[in-house]
Each structure stands twice: as C-alpha cells, then as structure tokens.
Amino acid sequence: MRRCPRMPPQIDFALLAARLHLLWRRTIKAVPLGVFVVCVTVAVWVTAFPALALRSAEVVGPPSATGADTPAAPLDQLRSRASYWRSGDERTLTYWINLRSFCHTEANPDTGCARADGISANLAAAAQDWMDACPDCRLRFERVDRKDKAVFTVQYVTRTRDSPLPPRYVAHAFYPFSAKTSRVLRISSRYRTDHPDYDAVGVLRHELGHILGYTHEHAAADPKQQTTCGWTGERLPAKVRAIAVTEYDPQSIMHYPCGTSRAKATFALSPRDIAGHRALYGPSPSP
Numbered sequence: 013m014r015r016c017p018r019m020p021p022q023i024d025f026a027l028l029a030a031r032l033h034l035l036w037r038r039t040i041k042a043v044p045l046g047v048f049v050v051c052v053t054v055a056v057w058v059t060a061f062p063a064l065a066l067r068s069a070e071v072v073g074p075p076s077a078t079g080a081d082t083p084a085a086p087l088d089q090l091r092s093r094a095s096y097w098r099s100g101d102e103r104t105l106t107y108w109i110n111l112r113s114f115c116h117t118e119a120n121p122d123t124g125c126a127r128a129d130g131i132s133a134n135l136a137a138a139a140q141d142w143m144d145a146c147p148d149c150r151l152r153f154e155r156v157d158r159k160d161k162a163v164f165t166v167q168y169v170t171r172t173r174d175s176p177l178p179p180r181y182v183a184h185a186f187y188p189f190s191a192k193t194s195r196v197l198r199i200s201s202r203y204r205t206d207h208p209d210y211d212a213v214g215v216l217r218h219e220l221g222h223i224l225g226y227t228h229e230h231a232a233a234d235p236k237q238q239t240t241c242g243w244t245g246e247r248l249p250a251k252v253r254a255i256a257v258t259e260y261d262p263q264s265i266m267h268y269p270c271g272t273s274r275a276k277a278t279f280a281l282s283p284r285d286i287a288g289h290r291a292l293y294g295p296s297p298s299p
C-alpha cells in the first residue's frame with residue numbers, strides 16, 4: 013500500500029484551511045468557466061479560454077466539429093490557428109498527481125490513496141491510447157514526482173457544499189492555451205472505476221482530448237444533430253471558437269454519447285478522431 017504524505021501536526025489546520033479556501037474561491041472566480049455539460053451519467057466540465065479548437069479553439073478541439081456539412085479546415089490554416097502543443101519540447105506532457113488531495117479527503121487516508129492508485133493506472137492507460145493513435149506525433153504523457161516538473165496537476169475534488177465543481181461532474185480539464193496555474197485535471201469524487209454507465213478509462217481519454225486541444229464535438233454540431241443525439245443548447249464559451257479538423261463525427265471521443273453509443277459512454281477514439289489527431293499533430297505531409 014502506498015504511504016501517504018502526512019501534514020505536520022503542529023499547524024493550526026482550521027486557520028490554514030480557512031485561508032486556503034478563501035484564496036481558492038478567489039482564484040476560481042477569476043477563471044472564466046467554459047463548457048459545462050451534463051450527459052446521461054457523465055458530467056464533464058472544461059475550463060475554456062480564448063483560443064482555437066477541433067472545432068479547436070481558435071481554441072482547439074480535436075477532431076471536431078463545425079457542423080455536419082462543414083469541411084475540415086485546410087491543414088496549413090488549422091496548424092496556424094489552432095491552440096495545441098506545437099513544438100517537440102512541448103509535447104512531453106508531464107503530470108503530477110497530488111496524492112495529498114486523494115489521501116486526506118477520507119476518514120481513512122489509505123482508502124483515498126488506494127483510489128489514487130486506480131485513477132493513476134486508468135490515466136496511464138488513457139494516455140497510452142492517445143500515444144498509440146499517432147506513434148510519430150512525438151506526444152508523450154509522463155508522470156513525474158514533483159509539481160514543479162509537471163505541465164499539469166491531477167487533483168482529486170470531493171463533493172462538498174464549497175466545492176468549485178458543480179455537483180454532477182465526473183472530471184474536468186483545460187486547454188493548451190490555459191494559463192499555467194489553470195492546468196489542472198480535476199477528478200471528482202463521483203468518478204468510479206467500475207461505473208456501469210461509463211468507461212472509467214474513457215472518461216480520462218476524453219479529458220486528455222481537451223488537454224490536447226479538442227473541444228466538444230457536439231457543441232459544434234448542427235443543431236439538428238444535437239437534437240438527434242440528445243444534446244441541445246450546448247455552446248462553446250463566447251471567447252472560444254472551434255476549427256473543424258474533420259467532418260462532424262457523432263462517434264467522436266469528444267462527443268457526448270450519441271445514438272447506440274449511449275448505452276454506455278465508452279469515449280473511444282473513432283477512426284475519424286485518429287485521422288484528425290494525426291492531421292493536427294502528425295508529421296507534415298510531403299509536398
């Protein structure tokens with residue numbers, strides 16, 4: 013069993029917690045919150061900022077969507093406008109799992125630490141799926157043991173009255189254009205590794221899709237498509253625009269469950285997702 017870090021005993025916990033909480037609330041209020049969607053059982057929330065998306069934010073979204081009949085953007089336009097991890101140096105996406113956030117949120121810290129082990133394994137599997145989708149994209153996700161060496165932090169968030177997350181979320185992420193202090197992948201206490209309605213690795217694949225720059229496919233879809241799939245009214249934040257990387261794909265990993273896939277939210281990479289991802293991150297095609 014993993015040993016959990018323990019806080020020094022002589023600190024005034026109540027005072028420290030009150031101060032940290034106040035600072036946290038102020039920080040959250042300063043952050044524009046973006047897409048907030050609730051699906052049948054999975055609520056995934058993404059902080060969004062100005063950028064390019066698949067419908068990539070001018071915020072980038074991956075294989076994304078600008079409507080069923082909207083052609084994908086030419087590759088040169090896409091790569092010049094999209095918000096994504098451009099250089100080779102940027103493409104090693106290191107992450108630090110804040111074990112304290114897991115271990116110290118339970119009456120029994122070992123229970124929380126055990127949950128961290130399960131989520132860590134699922135996150136590694138989800139990351140591997142993205143890397144396998146494009147072996148020559150030079151994208152790597154790598155866990156590190158120190159926050160100052162990490163591109164982003166993985167944080168566990170419990171459901172409390174003062175939680176910064178709406179109560180129905182399972183997880184939420186960020187985009188490449190997000191400020192460094194906002195690069196946090198939050199895992200809610202609603203997340204379950206054995207949930208019957210969604211694939212636990214799939215939820216994290218979807219979140220990593222946001223981190224790679226991909227917006228929600230269904231938010232960019234034609235309104236008729238949204239209705240067909242049971243998603244109506246979701247819009248990207250005002251400051252976020254999306255760039256289509258592929259044609260609209262209701263089976264996209266970035267689409268909330270649609271049609272037959274609603275039986276269980278698998279959030280698998282579709283063939284079109286993989287093609288779009290390779291177009292954005294892959295080697296430039298020969299002239």
Ligand SMILES: [Zn+2]
Nearest residue numbers: 056057058228
């Ligand atoms: Zn999402």
